[in-house]
Amino acid sequence: MTPASVRFARPGPRPAGSRAARLIERLTSRITDRLLGTALAVAACDPPAALHAPLLVRVLVLGAAAAAWWAAPMVDARPVLTSMRWRTVAARRRTTLLPAAAIAVAAATGPAVWLVVCIAALLLAYLLVTDAWTAGVTAPPGQPQATPALAAAAATAVVLLAAQAPVAGTSWSRVPAALAIAATTVCLVLALRARRRPAG
Numbered sequence: 001m002t003p004a005s006v007r008f009a010r011p012g013p014r015p016a017g018s019r020a021a022r023l024i025e026r027l028t029s030r031i032t033d034r035l036l037g038t039a040l041a042v043a044a045c046d047p048p049a050a051l052h053a054p055l056l057v058r059v060l061v062l063g064a065a066a067a068a069w070w071a072a073p074m075v076d077a078r079p080v081l082t083s084m085r086w087r088t089v090a091a092r093r094r095t096t097l098l099p100a101a102a103i104a105v106a107a108a109t110g111p112a113v114w115l116v117v118c119i120a121a122l123l124l125a126y127l128l129v130t131d132a133w134t135a136g137v138t139a140p141p142g143q144p145q146a147t148p149a150l151a152a153a154a155a156t157a158v159v160l161l162a163a164q165a166p167v168a169g170t171s172w173s174r175v176p177a178a179l180a181i182a183a184t185t186v187c188l189v190l191a192l193r194a195r196r197r198p199a200g
Contacts, residue, residue, distance in 0.1 A: 124153060
């Protein structure tokens with residue numbers, strides 16, 4: 001065969017089971033990420049209350065668990081913009097959308113305090129194992145692993161304590177809310193500055 005014929009030759013038929021095998025491999029990769037993400041989504045749905053809820057609610061919980069199983073694995077790739085279509089952006093940012101949705105669902109369901117602590121622990125663990133900046137292949141070399149974990153644990157503890165403070169029905173309720181917004185803004189600015197700063 002000439003080089004031109006080799007170049008333009010059509011590829012042979014793929015094995016019959018290759019598509020199914022790739023799908024199974026994709027759905028079973030990164031088990032730690034998937035287990036933590038699915039547990040976070042299910043815990044946010046308040047399982048003790050969902051067990052006694054109507055059938056539709058239990059089906060929705062199962063759907064949330066299935067969606068979390070798909071969305072949980074870390075997107076460990078360089079941040080290359082391929083498309084601005086919402087499906088592409090959502091698939092790229094699914095590890096951010098999953099915890100955000102879990103927090104929103106937990107806020108809407110109002111679980112018990114012990115379940116709130118479990119959700120916070122699962123959220124912390126999930127964010128740590130799926131953070132590409134510290135655990136991914138594109139993370140800067142020599143990045144300390146303990147510092148982000150300690151900072152995230154401290155932030156989680158502060159948020160939990162602030163959320164349980166009995167000021168919701170008082171005139172002081174706006175003060176912790178304003179402080180939380182200010183602290184979030186400062187942390188976001190510091191994180192963006194740290195990512196833009198060149199290594200070394």
